[in-house]
Structure formats: structure tokens, C-alpha cells
Amino acid sequence: MPPAEDRAERAERILDAAADLLLRVGYRRTTIEDVAERADVGKGTVYLHWKNREELFLAVLLRESVGVLEELVATIAADPLSVRLSRLTEIQYANVLKRPLLRAGYADDAETLGKLLPKLHGKLDPRHAEAFVEYLDLLAANDLLRTDRPVRELVVAFQAVLNGFLGASPPPEPALIADTVAHAFEPLAVSTRQLREVAPRALTLFTEAVALDRKQLERAY
Amino acid sequence: MPPAEDRAERAERILDAAADLLLRVGYRRTTIEDVAERADVGKGTVYLHWKNREELFLAVLLRESVGVLEELVATIAADPLSVRLSRLTEIQYANVLKRPLLRAGYADDAETLGKLLPKLHGKLDPRHAEAFVEYLDLLAANDLLRTDRPVRELVVAFQAVLNGFLGASPPPEPALIADTVAHAFEPLAVSTRQLREVAPRALTLFTEAVALDRKQLERAY
DNA sequence: GTTTGACCAAATGAGAAATTTGGTCATATG
DNA sequence: CATATGACCAAATTTCTCATTTGGTCAAAC
Numbered sequence: 121m122p123p124a125e126d127r128a129e130r131a132e133r134i135l136d137a138a139a140d141l142l143l144r145v146g147y148r149r150t151t152i153e154d155v156a157e158r159a160d161v162g163k164g165t166v167y168l169h170w171k172n173r174e175e176l177f178l179a180v181l182l183r184e185s186v187g188v189l190e191e192l193v194a195t196i197a198a199d200p201l202s203v204r205l206s207r208l209t210e211i212q213y214a215n216v217l218k219r220p221l222l223r224a225g226y227a228d229d230a231e232t233l234g235k236l237l238p239k240l241h242g243k244l245d246p247r248h249a250e251a252f253v254e255y256l257d258l259l260a261a262n263d264l265l266r267t268d269r270p271v272r273e274l275v276v277a278f279q280a281v282l283n284g285f286l287g288a289s290p291p292p293e294p295a296l297i298a299d300t301v302a303h304a305f306e307p308l309a310v311s312t313r314q315l316r317e318v319a320p321r322a323l324t325l326f327t328e329a330v331a332l333d334r335k336q337l338e339r340a341y
Numbered sequence: 342m343p344p345a346e347d348r349a350e351r352a353e354r355i356l357d358a359a360a361d362l363l364l365r366v367g368y369r370r371t372t373i374e375d376v377a378e379r380a381d382v383g384k385g386t387v388y389l390h391w392k393n394r395e396e397l398f399l400a401v402l403l404r405e406s407v408g409v410l411e412e413l414v415a416t417i418a419a420d421p422l423s424v425r426l427s428r429l430t431e432i433q434y435a436n437v438l439k440r441p442l443l444r445a446g447y448a449d450d451a452e453t454l455g456k457l458l459p460k461l462h463g464k465l466d467p468r469h470a471e472a473f474v475e476y477l478d479l480l481a482a483n484d485l486l487r488t489d490r491p492v493r494e495l496v497v498a499f500q501a502v503l504n505g506f507l508g509a510s511p512p513p514e515p516a517l518i519a520d521t522v523a524h525a526f527e528p529l530a531v532s533t534r535q536l537r538e539v540a541p542r543a544l545t546l547f548t549e550a551v552a553l554d555r556k557q558l559e560r561a562y
Numbered sequence: 563g564t565t566t567g568a569c570c571a572a573a574t575g576a577g578a579a580a581t582t583t584g585g586t587c588a589t590a591t592g
Numbered sequence: 593c594a595t596a597t598g599a600c601c602a603a604a605t606t607t608c609t610c611a612t613t614t615g616g617t618c619a620a621a622c
Contacts, residue, residue, distance in 0.1 A: 151614060162566040164617080173615065228449070269520065276513050277506075277521045284505020285498075292497050299490065300498045304525040372583060383597035385586080394584065 131169050134159040139180045143220055147177060147234030177236055178243045182337045184222050185244060188215045189330040193323065200319030204310055205259060206302035209278075213285060214294040226286035244333065251329035255322055262314045266305055274305055352390050355380040360401045364441055368398060368455030398457055399464050403558050405443050406465060409436045410551040414544065421540030425531060426480060427523035430499075434506060435515040447507035465554065472550035476543055483535045487528055495526055 137158035141150040152173055156163045170176040195202050195211055202208055216222045224232045225240065253275055259265035266274065281304065285297045302310075358379035362371040373394055377384045391397040416423050416432055423429055437443045445453045446461070466472075474496055480486035487495065502525065506518045 152616085153614075163615090164566055165564090167616065168565080171616095266524075273513075273517055276509070277517050280505035280509045280513060280518075281502050281521065281525075282505070283508060284501035284503070287504060287508065288497070288501045292494075292501060296494055296498050297501075300502065300525050303487075304502075304521050308529075373585085374583075384584090385597050386595090388585065389596080392585095 130159075130161065130165075134161065134166060134169060134176070135180050135183055138176055139184075139221060142177060142180060142232060143224075146232045147236055150177075152176070174236070174239070178240060179337060181221060181225065181233075181236065181240050182243055182333065184219055186330060186333045186337055188212065188219065188222065189326065189333060191215050193326050193330055196319060196323050196326065200316045201312065203259075203264075203319045203322045204315055205256075205265060205278075205305055206298045209282065209301045210294045210298035213282070213297050216286065217291055217294075223286075223291075226283070227289070228287070243336065245329075245336075247332060248329055251325050255325055258318055258321055258325070262318050263307055264310055264314055264318060266307055278305060351380075351382065351386075355382065355387060355390060355397070356401050356404055359397055360405075360442060363398060363401060363453060364445075367453045368457055371398075373397070395457070395460070399461060400558060402442060402446065402454075402457065402461050403464060403554065405440055406461075407551060407554045407558055409433065409440065409443065410547065410554065412436050414547050414551055417540060417544050417547065421537045422533065424480075424485075424540045424543045425536055426477075426486060426499075426526055427519045430503065430522045431515045431519035434503070434518050437507065438512055438515075444507075444512075447504070448510070449508070464557065466550075466557075468553060469550055472546050476546055479539055479542055479546070483539050484528055485531055485535055485539060487526055499526060 134155060138150070138155045141154055141158065145154075152166055153163050155176070156166050159166075166176065170179060192208070192212060192215070196208075202211060216226065221233075223229075225237055228237070230237075253271065256265060256271050256275060256278075260267055260271050260274075265271070278301070281297070281300060285292055285300075355376060359371070359376045362375055362379065366375070373387055374384050376397070377387050380387075387397065391400060413429070413433055413436070417429075423432060437447065442453075446458055449458065451458075474492065477486060477492050477496060477499075481488055481492050481495075486492070499522070502518070502521060506513055506521075
């Protein structure tokens with residue numbers, strides 16, 4: 121079996137199996153043997169990829185996180201206007217809701233995710249969070265964000281708003297968070313020209329962030 | 342022992358004891374006997390006031406809720422300008438944070454509140470939630486709230502924002518939620534004159550709501 | 563060199579026994 | 593009499609024990 125290509129493929133298969141079981145059975149009740157069987161590998165093989173059970177399931181969540189980030193990058197690449205904070209928020213919010221595992225994460229669904237959640241944040245990023253602040257700084261420097269308050273405060277408020285929407289049940293329409301964010305954090309007029317100007321730099325920022333997270337993920341052999 | 346006055350006094354004492362233990366020991370580990378002893382009454386006496394353990398502790402939380410509402414009413418009575426949504430939110434937010442039990446409630450602190458939380462909402466109000474919507478309707482009818490979106494949607498967004506802030510840790514400064522709410526839900530200009538005009542009617546609304554909740558509470562003999 | 567499943571220590575679960583606790587009520591008290 | 597109480601009991605919770613399962617390893621197979 122050619123090691124190079126197939127190895128990554130097998131890792132994906134194991135992650136698929138783990139993700140599926142995680143969603144249907146929950147963290148606590150999903151055993152490594154279940155995962156191995158579903159992925160058509162021996163139990164020992166799973167440990168050739170991840171050093172223990174927890175790392176495996178964290179990798180599942182990390183892959184999901186990388187997934188939405190990649191979707192975001194693709195969206196910005198296709199349409200520069202989506203760098204606008206309200207639009208970007210709407211897209212990310214909708215994308216997170218589309219992914220049951222992330223949704224479970226934000227809804228604090230302990231049944232399916234168990235004690236995994238607290239540890240995910242530690243796993244996610246060294247500089248992932250920074251990238252978002254830099255993005256807001258970038259917006260602020262181009263009159264695409266309110267400037268009457270320090271970005272540091274806006275970040276806190278934004279996180280609160282986003283978590284509020286993600287935690288609400290049933291989840292409000294994406295259009296509603298877009299509207300709320302637009303009013304709460306954007307200046308009265310948002311210049312299309314400046315959006316186009318800023319887009320490439322934001323794209324770079326997010327691309328770098330996604331690359332970092334992906335590296336974290338690929339520590340799975 | 343004169344039944345009239347002392348009965349209510351004793352109920353308060355029991356609630357005090359229960360609140361104290363709830364906070365320090367948590368719902369699961371606080372026994373009725375603990376409460377009775379701390380309140381200097383016999384165990385049976387507790388059951389002369391509440392029909393079971395759950396009702397007692399729900400009464401504790403209900404009393405807290407009534408407490409913040411009463412604070413709010415007093416504030417509006419003293420200063421009509423505090424009917425402004427952003428100001429009112431700031432006040433309520435700060436008041437909730439001041440009360441550890443309510444704070445625990447919003448932070449989903451299962452350790453101290455156990456399985457009490459879901460049931461509180463059922464206990465709180467028949468029309469408590471309606472009152473808030475009516476308040477927003479009132480604001481909207483007087484250009485004190487954005488009118489480019491149906492109040493129904495603003496309610497949802499507002500709840501999400503409020504929960505987001507209350508759930509954040511550490512809790513952001515009250516001034517920050519005030520600012521966020523002002524931008525997200527208020528029109529560009531808020532008329533002081535109209536605030537004064539609306540204040541009495543809002544006061545009536547909240548006074549009625551607090552009276553209803555208090556009745557619920559006084560079903561504790 | 564790579565994969566695997568038998569193997570083992572440790573965690574988890576099931577069940578019985580012991581303890582605690584919610585809720586009642588006959589009795590005591592004033 | 594009216595009210596308050598703690599002894600009392602069924603039911604829930606905790607503790608202890610034992611059986612089973614599971615995470616993780618590694619010698620053997622490929």
C-alpha cells in the first residue's frame with residue numbers, strides 16, 4: 121500500500137467514521153473499536169494516527185472548524201463584498217448551523233460532545249483568535265467598522281452577540297444576525313469601493329489562519 | 342404567635358436560608374433539613390409553606406426575579422429617561438450580575454442550580470414575557486425603537502444579544518451592552534421628550550408584570 | 563515496514579446493601 | 593384549638609463489590 125496518499129485517505133475515513141458515530145451515538149458511548157470497525161481498519165491502526173481517544177475526536181471537531189473557515193475563504197475569494205462584517209457573520213453563522221457537530225458545540229450539547237468542548241478551544245488556535253482581531257483592525261482602518269469605540273471592546277461585544285445567536289433555540293434566521301451586526305458594529309455607510317480594497321488583505325489573513333489550523337490538524341499523520 | 346405578620350416573616354427567613362445554601366452548597370446537596378435548621382424551624386414547618394423541595398427552591402429564584410423587576414420599576418419611577426431600551430437593558434444587566442443566583446441561572450451553572458433552571462421559566466410568568474413585547478411595541482409606536490423591522494424580529498435579536506452578554510465570561514461592562522443595544526435596536530435619534538411621554542405607560546406595564554409575578558410568589562403562604 | 567487483534571491494566575457499569583433524605587402525621591405545646 | 597415539630601417510613605441516593613468493557617500496547621503476521 122503506497123504510504124503517501126493512502127495514509128491521509130485512511131485518516132479521513134477514520135475521521136468520517138468518528139464524526140458519524142459522534143453525532144449518532146455521542147462521545148461517551150462511542151468506542152475506538154466502533155470507529156475502527158466502521159472505518160474498516162484494525163483498532164491499533166487508529167493509534168497510528170492519533171495518540172489517544174480524545175485526540176481523535178478533537179481532530180474531528182478541528183476538521184469541522186477548518187472546513188467552515190475554508191468555506192469562508194472560498195466565499196470571500198468569489199465575492200469581495202462578503203468581507204463586510206455583517207455579511208461575513210451571516211455566512212459563518214449559516215455555515216456553522218449547517219454542520220451538526222459545530223452546532224452541537226455552540227449549543228453546549230454535552231450528550232453528543234461530552235467533555236470535549238472545553239478542550240477544543242485549547243486545540244484550535246495559537247493565533248486563530250488574533251487573526252479575527254486583525255481583521256477587525258483592518259476594517260476599522262478603512263471605515264468599515266465603527267471607530268467611536270476601541271476595537272478591543274467591539275470584539276467582546278461581537279463575540280457576545282454571535283454566541284447569543286448561536287445559542288438561541290430555535291436559531292434565528294441568518295438575515296437577522298446580519299442586520300443586528302450591521303447596526304451594532306458597522307458605520308452608517310459602508311463603502312463598496314473600500315470593501316473591494318480591503319478584501320484581498322482579509323483574504324490573506326484568513327488564508328493564513330486556515331493554514332495554521334490545518335497544520336494543527338495534520339499532526340494527525 | 343400572631344399568624345398574619347410572622348408567617349410571611351418566617352417564609353422570608355426560610356427563603357434566605359435556602360438561597361444561602363443554594364449558593365454555597367448547590368441545589369443537589371442542599372437538604373430540606375439543612376434549610377430548616379438554618380432558618381430555625383422544624384423540618385415540617387417548611388412544608389407548611391411549600392408543597393415540596395422543588396417549589397421551595399423555585400420560590401427562591403422567583404423572589405430574586407421579582408427583586409430585579411422591582412428595582413427596575415423603582416429606577417424608572419425615579420428617572421423617566423431610563424425607559425430607553427439601551428438604558429433599561431444596561432440597568433437590568435447590571436442588576437442581574439449583582440445577584441449571584443440569577444447570574445448562575447444565566448451562566449447555566451448546573452452545579453448550583455441543578456435541574457431547576459428549565460422549570461423556572463415555566464414558573465415565572467403567564468404574561469411576564471408578553472409585557473416585554475408590549476413595552477417594545479410601545480417604544481416602536483413612539484419612534485424609540487427601529488421600525489424598519491417587525492418588533493417580533495427585534496425581540497428575538499434582542500434576547501440573543503442579552504443572553505450572549507449574560508453568558509459571556511468575564512461579563513462585559515454594562516456600558517458595552519448599552520452601546521450595542523442602542524446601535525442595534527434604537528433609531529439614530531432618541532427623543533427625550535418622547536421618552537418622558539412613554540415612561541408612565543411603561544411603568545404601568547412593568548408594575549403590572551411585577552404584581553403578577555409577586556402573586557405567583559405569594560402562593561407561598 | 564506496516565497492520566493487526568490478542569492481551570492487560572484501568573475505567574465503567576451492574577447490583578446489592580447501607581445510608582440519607584423528602585415528605586407525612588401523630589403528638590406536644592401554648 | 594391552632595400551630596409547630598421531629599420521629600417515622602418509603603423512596604431516592606450513595607457506597608461498596610464484583611463483572612464486564614474499553615483504551616492503549618505490542619509481539620506476531622503479513
